[in-house]
Amino acid sequence: MTSHDSEFDLIGMGFGPSNLALAVALHERGAGLRTRFLEARPQFAWHPEMMIEGADMQVSFLKDLVSQRNPQSAFSFVAYLHAKGRLGRFINRKTFFPSRVEFNDYLAWVAGQLPVCTYDRKVVGLAPVKRHGRIDAVSVIAEDRQGRQWAETARNLILAPGGQPRWPGALEALRDDPRVIHSRDYLSRALPRLKPGMRVAVIGGGQSGAEIFDDLASRPEAPRIDLVLRATALRPSDDTPFVNEIFDPAGTDRFHARSETERHETLRALAATNYSVADADLIERLYDRLYEQSVTGEDRLGVHPEQRLTGAHTRQNGVVLAFAGPQGPKEIAADLVILATGFERRIDGRLLGDLAPHWTGDLPDRSYRLPMENGFAPGIFVQGFSESTHGLSDTLLSVLALRADELAQSLIGLAQARRHSLAAE
Numbered sequence: 001m002t003s004h005d006s007e008f009d010l011i012g013m014g015f016g017p018s019n020l021a022l023a024v025a026l027h028e029r030g031a032g033l034r035t036r037f038l039e040a041r042p043q044f045a046w047h048p049e050m051m052i053e054g055a056d057m058q059v060s061f062l063k064d065l066v067s068q069r070n071p072q073s074a075f076s077f078v079a080y081l082h083a084k085g086r087l088g089r090f091i092n093r094k095t096f097f098p099s100r101v102e103f104n105d106y107l108a109w110v111a112g113q114l115p116v117c118t119y120d121r122k123v124v125g126l127a128p129v130k131r132h133g134r135i136d137a138v139s140v141i142a143e144d145r146q147g148r149q150w151a152e153t154a155r156n157l158i159l160a161p162g163g164q165p166r167w168p169g170a171l172e173a174l175r176d177d178p179r180v181i182h183s184r185d186y187l188s189r190a191l192p193r194l195k196p197g198m199r200v201a202v203i204g205g206g207q208s209g210a211e212i213f214d215d216l217a218s219r220p221e222a223p224r225i226d227l228v229l230r231a232t233a234l235r236p237s238d239d240t241p242f243v244n245e246i247f248d249p250a251g252t253d254r255f256h257a258r259s260e261t262e263r264h265e266t267l268r269a270l271a272a273t274n275y276s277v278a279d280a281d282l283i284e285r286l287y288d289r290l291y292e293q294s295v296t297g298e299d300r301l302g303v304h305p306e307q308r309l310t311g312a313h314t315r316q317n318g319v320v321l322a323f324a325g326p327q328g329p330k331e332i333a334a335d336l337v338i339l340a341t342g343f344e345r346r347i348d349g350r351l352l353g354d355l356a357p358h359w360t361g362d363l364p365d366r367s368y369r370l371p372m373e374n375g376f377a378p379g380i381f382v383q384g385f386s387e388s389t390h391g392l393s394d395t396l397l398s399v400l401a402l403r404a405d406e407l408a409q410s411l412i413g414l415a416q417a418r419r420h421s422l423a424a425e
C-alpha cells in the first residue's frame, strides 16, 4: 500500500456522451483503473432542454458509443433495442435516425450499467497537488445542489463538460432578464412563460432555431413568432456521402496532419455540415407553414434573413431588438426572446481553474492531452475542445467510439507507467 491509495487514477468532469463512451471503452478493455466521473446533473440526461417532440438524430445510430470500434459490444444501440424488445419494430421503420428521445434513452441505459459516475456533483475547482517537488496529482472540488462540497484527488483528468451557451454581445445587458432565454433552457424556462398571443423572437437560423420555431408554431398558445437569422436564407445541412467522409474516424488523422492554414480553410469550407444549417426536411416543413399562412392570410410567423443583431432595450411589456440589414435598421418587439445562438468551447481559466497557470497555452496534442509545463505529471485530457486541430467531428457523436478508445489506451499507459516507476522506487 502506498500513502495515495485513496486517489483516483482518473476523474472525469461531466458524464455526457463523450465521457460515457470513455467509461465504456475502459470497461471493455478491463482497464482496472480507479475511475470516477462527476456529473452536475442529478441523473443522466443528454440535452434534456431540447427534447422537442419529433426531433430526430442527426447521425446514424451506427455512430453510437461503441459500434465503430466493437460491433459486438453489449453497449451498442442495436443491443439496447434488443434488450428493450424493440429491435424488430425499429427495423420495420427503415431508418438510420432514431428520435432524440430514444437516443437519450439508449445513452441513459448504457450509463445505468456502469456505476462509475456520481451525479449532482458539479466540478467547481481544480488545483495542482505538489509532492516531492513536483505536481503529481490534481485536486478536484465538486459541489451538489445544496452547496455541499467534496474534494477528491486524481492522477489524471478528463474534461468533457460540453459547450457554454453563446450569448450575443448586443444582449449582454439582458443576461439576467427572464424574458431572454438561451435554447439550453428552452423546455424548462421558455415554454412555461408562453401565453396565448405572445410575441416570441427566436434568434439563430441553425438546427435549434429552426426546431424551436417549428415547435412554437404548433403550440396551442399560437404565439406570433419571428425567426431572425444572419444568413441570406435558412440553409440545409450537408450530409451527402462524400462530404460525410470528414466525419469518419480516419478523417481525424487526415485533418490533424494538415497545416494550420489548411485546417482553418477546411473548417470554413465544410462549416455547412454542422453550423448555421438545419435538416432539409425541417426547412421544407417551415416553408410549408409560411406558405399555408400566406393562403389563410394569417400573419403569425415571420422569417427575417440577413439581420445582424445590434442592440436591445426593454420596455415594461417586452424587449425591443434592434437589427441592421440590407434594407437598413429594423426593430422587432417581443415578449420573449429565445437565443438559438449555439455553444462555445474554450480552453481557459474557467475550464482549468487553478491548473490554468500550468498550461503552456498550446492546443491539445493528437491524443487530446493538454500540454502542461515541465514538472506537471498528471495527464489533463479534453474531449470536445479540439475542433481546430482534430476537425468538425470533435464536438459531435461521430468519432466517440474510437476517440474514447484512444483515450482509454493513453490512460491505461499512464497508469501502468506510474505503477512501474513506483515499483522501481
Ligand SMILES: Cc1cc2nc3c(=O)[nH]c(=O)nc-3n(C[C@H](O)[C@H](O)[C@H](O)COP(=O)(O)OP(=O)(O)OC[C@H]3O[C@@H](n4cnc5c(N)ncnc54)[C@H](O)[C@@H]3O)c2cc1C
Pocket (backbone or CB within 6 Å): 013, 014, 015, 016, 017, 018, 019, 038, 039, 040, 041, 045, 046, 047, 050, 056, 057, 058, 059, 121, 122, 123, 124, 160, 161, 162, 163, 208, 383, 384, 395, 396, 397, 398
Ligand atoms: C440539441 C442538440 C442536439 C444535438 N444532436 C446531435 C446529433 O444528433 N448528432 C451529433 O453528432 N451531435 C449532436 N449534438 C452535438 C453534441 O455536442 C453531442 O451530441 C454531444 O452531446 C457531445 O457530448 P459531450 O459529452 O462532449 O458534451 P455534453 O453532451 O454537453 O455533456 C457534457 C456534460 O458535462 C456536464 N457538466 C458540465 N459542466 C460540468 C461541471 N463543471 N461539473 C460536472 N459536470 C459538468 C453537463 O451537465 C453535461 O451532462 C447536439 C447538440 C445539441 C445541443
